[in-house]
Amino acid sequence: MKKIAVSFLAILTTFSAQAETNPFMGDYQNQVAFHLGQGVNSGIIIPPPTQFVPFYLFHFQYSQPTTFFSLPARQSINVAQTLGLGDRYGWHWKDYTIPMIFLSEDIALFYNEDFYFSTGIGVGLQAQQNKRLGAKLLFQFKLIGGYHINETTSLELFIQHFSNANTAPENYSYAFYGIGVTYNF
Numbered sequence: 001m002k003k004i005a006v007s008f009l010a011i012l013t014t015f016s017a018q019a020e021t022n023p024f025m026g027d028y029q030n031q032v033a034f035h036l037g038q039g040v041n042s043g044i045i046i047p048p049p050t051q052f053v054p055f056y057l058f059h060f061q062y063s064q065p066t067t068f069f070s071l072p073a074r075q076s077i078n079v080a081q082t083l084g085l086g087d088r089y090g091w092h093w094k095d096y097t098i099p100m101i102f103l104s105e106d107i108a109l110f111y112n113e114d115f116y117f118s119t120g121i122g123v124g125l126q127a128q129q130n131k132r133l134g135a136k137l138l139f140q141f142k143l144i145g146g147y148h149i150n151e152t153t154s155l156e157l158f159i160q161h162f163s164n165a166n167t168a169p170e171n172y173s174y175a176f177y178g179i180g181v182t183y184n185f
Contacts, residue, residue: 022065023111024074024118026151028184031074035059037160037176039082041089054085055093057160057176066105073107078122082174091132096174100126100162102140116146126162134170138162146182156180 025031039055063076080100084093102124110117122140129136139162146156162174 022072022074023108023116024063024072024106024146024154024182025065025184028152029064031061031063031182031184033059033061033063033076033156033180033182035061035156035158035160035178035180037158037178039084039093040175040177041091051089053088053091053093055096055174055176056083056085057081057174057178058083059160059178059180061104063106063182068105068107071107071109072111073105076104076106076122078102078104078124096130096132098126098128098130100124100138102138104140104142106142106144114148116144116148118144118146120144129168131170132172133162133164133174134168135164137164137167139165152184154182154184156182 021027037057037059039053041051041053057080059078059080061076061078063074066073066075078101082096082098084096086093102122104120104122106118106120108116108118120142124138125136126138141161143159144156146154148154158178158180160176160178164171
């Protein structure tokens, strides 16, 4: 186990030493992003999503560069709106059209000049609790794959999961697959 931990730390140190600039933003100090997501009614990874639902995410993010234990990162303020349409798999998705606001941090795990792969965590609030998430408190987990189109613009694919972390009896979560674009300035 000790060898695995030392190997993992060596890999992280190697990745964090790859670039002097932040892989999300380069030499820029500000970033805005807009993401669109398609909802799923199953796990985001295990089990894999098999039930796409009429539930959508519109997400705006403002970020600045930072580090997380020497790994390059971005800290963000997020405003999102979910949009549910119709009924499917036993849920009235229109009941879950709710605005959200949250703070998050995305941490670059692997990157090079053109691509980056990262994970993110966040905490925030939704405007109202409901039968799907029985609390206003939200916790967010995100996996991101990004591609730099040019110095200021990147394209991102993401998997995003919102949950109340079992702080209420109802915790069916929101899960989205999506695409986004970032702009650095």
